[in-house]
Amino acid sequence: MADPAVMAGGFSAIRSGCGKATSSPAENYQLARRRTLQVVVSSLLTECGFESAEKATVESLTEMIQSYISEVGRCAKAYCEHTARITPTLSDTVVTLNEMGFNVDTLPGYAKRSQRMVITAPPVTNAPVIPKALIAGQKRTHPSHIPSHFPEFPDPHTYIKTPTFREPVSDYQVVREKAASQRRDVERALTRFMAKTGETQSLFKDDVTAFPLIAERPSSIPYLSALLPSELELQTLEETDSSEQDDQTDSENTPVNNLNDDPGADKENSVLLAGSVVPLVKVSEESMIDNPYLRPVKKPKVRRKK
């Protein structure tokens, strides 16, 4: 069995990565394994006396068995690495199985049971070609003080700086030029797209597609968008101010947290203040401030003449 960690990892990567295209050899290999596992599950079921099983059930059991095997593999590898080796030995596996609550002594008996079914070997598929690692330059040989059974050095490019890019253009004029035209292109593309996909107004009657204007849309609360800074602007503001305000925000944040559970704040005020971050700082003072608008609303008097 190959390294289960690799297998599981590779599998999920393929799942998420390539979607429908299932033609790569590695993929085929995985599928074949999976099919074999399914056969195993089915035969075990038959052995236990089931005559039929739902597909979903078989799937689930397959999944379970696969996880189980993977876990055994992973743990065994962990044990072996713990003892500074790189290949798991039998004892690693035994310890693992014991650790997982499996009595290893029953295993030989189980293997020799009479009614066991023989499962054909998985169809021979080409084992996945391990993609060749990029070899760039000469691998370093071990220095004299490192025994030769130690793993080889990795490729030099993994630890040595490899210049693979060109010198960026740092000419100010060109940078500005580029930034400006990039921004303009983005803006133009975006507005054209919006104009194409939505309603437009036109300045020319003969050619409505020339200079399309995105149709205005009345908003029910027009002052909000007109007064509040846009997210982009806020972002800029944060960026420019972050350096200056770092220490301030820290000190501001602390009282905020205490205040959220201020028992004095009655329902009314909390409703009013909900959703607003800013006043919370104030509230701390307000517990001392006597402002009539912050006072709790009184309950009606018990009996009032109608």
Add this chain to the structure above:
Amino acid sequence: MCSLSHLGFVELTIFPTVVNLNRIKLNSKQCRIYRVRVNDLEAPFIYNDPTLEVCHHESKQRNLNYFSSAYTAAVSAVDPDAGHGELVIKVPSELWKQGDEMNVLKVYIEFSLDQPKGGLHFVVPDVEGSMAERGAHVFSFGYQNSTRFWFPCVDSYSELCTWKLEFTVDASMVAVSCGDLVETVYTHDMRKKTFHYVLPIPTAASNISLSVGPFEILVEPYMHEVTHFCLPQLLPLLKHSMSYLHEIFEFYEEILTCRYPYSCFKTVFVDEAYVQVSSYASMSIFSTNLLHSAMIIDQTPLTRQCLAQALAQQFFGCFISRMSWADEWVLKGISGYIYGLYLKKTFGVNQYRHWIKEELDKMVEYELKMGGVLLHPTFGGGKDKDNPTPHLHFSIKHPHTLSWKYYKMFQCKAHLVMRLIENRISMEFMLQVFNKLLSLASTASSQKYQSHMWSQMLVSTHSFLKSISNVSGKDIGPLIKQWVDQSAVVKFFGSFAFNRKRNVLELEIRQDYTSSGTQKYVGPIKVTVQELDGSFNHTLQIEENSLKHDIPCHSKSRRNKKKKIPLMNGEEVDMDLSAMDADSPLLWIRIDPDMSILRKVEFEQADFMWQYQLRYERDVVAQEESILALEKFPTPASRLALTDILEQDQCFYKVRQGACFCLAKIANSMMSTWTGPPAMKSLFTRMFCCKSCPNIVKTNTFISFQSYFLQKTMPVAMAQLRDIQNLCPKDVLNFILDLIKYNDNRKNKFSDNYYRAELIDALTNSLTPAISISNEVRTVDNLNGDVRLILEEITRSLNMEKLLPSYRNTITVSCLRAIRMLQKNGHIPSDPSLFKSYAEYGHFVDVRVAALEAVVDYTRGMHRTSPSEVSRTHPIPYVVHKILSMLGKNPPFTKAAESPLCNEALVDQLWKLMNSGTSHDWRLRCDAVNLYYTLFGLTRPSCLPLPELGLVLNLKEKKAVLNPTIKPEQGPDTTEMTGITMGGLITMETVSSVSMSSGVAPPPQGLKRKLDSVVGPLGSSSPEPGQVLQEEDTSKKFKIRFNTVEEDEIDMESPHDSQAFIHHHLNILERPSTPGQHPAVLSLPVTPLPSSFGKESTSSSKHSGDHHHHHHHHEHKKKKKKKHKHKHKHKHESKDKERDSHAFSNSPASGRSARSPSMSD
């Protein structure tokens, strides 16, 4: 339109000061009054509002003279200062005896207000969610004393009383009103709460306000008595915008050496505000558009100025109120003056002097154009209507008949005159006078039960002048006589000659006092002469016939003597004297440099003198004057002087901005001799572009605001440059396009929206009329290349605004202007539909106004559509006001010019608008009057068919104009109108034809007589205000419940169906806003009403008979006022009353006259 209604009651407690008080007159408009009780007895009442419809419908007069006098009469008839009112309550006879013993009368009025169009404004955004989530709110508004629109009261600034107010609102809402919030109590069902306010300081009803909404609350961190309120989600902006308020407080309290008079202060920021700032007792209502974040530069000073104005009015205007309308100038003057002191302290002397000059110029321009502005009108009690301002088309007798523009200039002049008084008696004394007024008032206000003391809280011209003379010991009589009791300004022309032999400067100062808006000035005038040896002030006496003044010079002319020249401020500078006249020691001369006369000066001096003045005079006013003068001297020397100023960063930024535009003008005049790159280009490059690549502008930082403003202005000015073909030079256009392209704001902590908007403005400025080959239709293909680039920028910016809107949508506004300019210059087809869509409700108000401006401009340019069509908008008072004033400013036609638009239907529509359509808003009515005046003049509009031959009107004109008036009437008018304008006018035409046929029946003379009978008795019976009504120790109990009624009045879904729209609009106009018109209401006093409120709400829906669609009870509010005590002293009881009721019988609801005998005892 969504509108709401409210129910309420008012309780007034009146201490009669006269024995036979049997009638009580109150002000009330719009309110539906259910019952009135006096001391628990049902009292009969008459409700009559003559201002609802000013002239009778059958009137065919249609001239403004007639209208104005009728309107003035109507307003006088209900003037609270004269003891009149719309609501006349008869004290039940059982109580008469009590009255003899001068016992307290308690007047209890139950009323409701259904879909108010004035006084209260409801903002109900049309979105999902509860009222609070939608941000629905309501606030009171009005121009001058307009409280009567939302509850019955004595709506005068001179009737003080203490108040107890109670408002019951939905639990999610906050009710903010005047005075101290004593407590907030839930109602029994816990779904609503009642706000209890007490205002112990005697306050006029006109200074009471209310606003209710789901406000977010911010307590001022420095002063816990101050609370700010804003609409949901705006709290961060509120926090930033208000962070400065405490300094304004400190400033005023310090200079006035007086505490803020109220125990608390509240600021409320509302949407769709009537004006930017309105102040009421202990609270101010602002437009929400004043709020801004820390990234916005341009709005910051403006908002702070608004706050300072509001606060100044808290002291003078709210706490100290006025005795009568004629004393208004004192309050406006003082609050404007101390606001000016604040400006000086905060924004610096330069800004202050610049502001004074700006205000002075504005006012002088208005007065010269329109005739004088009179601060203190005195109305002789005589019967002849001696109109102090015959040049105006409106009466200045009442605030409600004034044109808005006039009122603004009035305020302007008032604070300028205060400044003149300060010049005369010194600031120290001035502040002592203010302190005296305030301390007297605050002593008086604490006298709870001695209401006769309260008159100390009212200021009158007389009392103000008396304290000035007491404090300063100076006689400012002539000054007051010249500027306060008289209207008009002074116009000087100055020129000089230097007499070398005598070493004397011969100055000639002439005056123009014959043209309109000017008056003669006699008295001292200051002249400052800058000579080589220093600056010298001379005070000359302007006398009747002396024009020439000899001023001896202190220094001899000199040549090539290197010596520093001392300036006025003691500074000594080196000057290059080579430009000056070798024989004369004069560098420059200034007439009245301190602006201590309300004047316009046209002074002639040589160009080099102006240049010296610009370079070396340190006063910004002088610099601005010289910039203006240099426009006439397009020489290289002027160019150099201006460029030097531009580069000098010591110089005030507004002067430098002015220099930009002047330089552009000079460059255009010097076109043929101009050398070097286009004006300002190299300067801009040097200041704002990268060193390494001069065609790319630096990334924005805007750290120095002075440079920021200059950077904004320069491209706009540069775009005004023209080459020999009268086109904007290619260089300049590309330069501006590059500025837009390379604009990079990523690293800036300020927003660049104003800058980008000005760059668009620059593009707009660069446009020149298209060369049109015959009258071809404008198409995309024949678009000029440059224009194509411009249009691309505009399109992109406008589209980006949809995705990332800028603050106050400044860029959209600029883009709309640019598009209109492109249309106007014939580059793209002229079409108002784009603007119309932007003018619809639901856009930011600045955008709407800009779009409407474009539509108005289109109307003027094309003579095609009707301006009345423009006024079809959602009735936000501010926007309608803007439309009318923009139409007035840029009229589609004037009385002089012929236009197919000038037709009977339009006259009719406009007439209707001012006659009855705008009775809910004084300001709108005056705007409509203004527009009518601009379009048709004072006399009968020429497009109207001439009245019957028997009519006395315009004998002369008839002869001259008979034929021309008839011809265009039938010819082009009818055909064109039906062919071109939208349906709205056609529906109007049917209306007008109906009135035409009915108009024949009553003889017009009858109308005249009626008018006389209205005016006559009023003229005689209007006594001195303040004498008639002496109310004492008044306070009110007042309960209102609001019901929300949602109505789909205007179908916004189909905005293009203008016919339906206008029809609807007219329906609104026609609908009586006051129930007083329904005869049915007459029976109301007798009808017993259910007393519990639950039932009343149903009864209100029953009464609103003709227009109830579906009533939602979204919001319930209750108001209470306690104990109102009035004392009426009715001097002219029986006789005048008869006449009064007679006067009423002439007003629209004349059916009521039948009751009058029973009323007058």
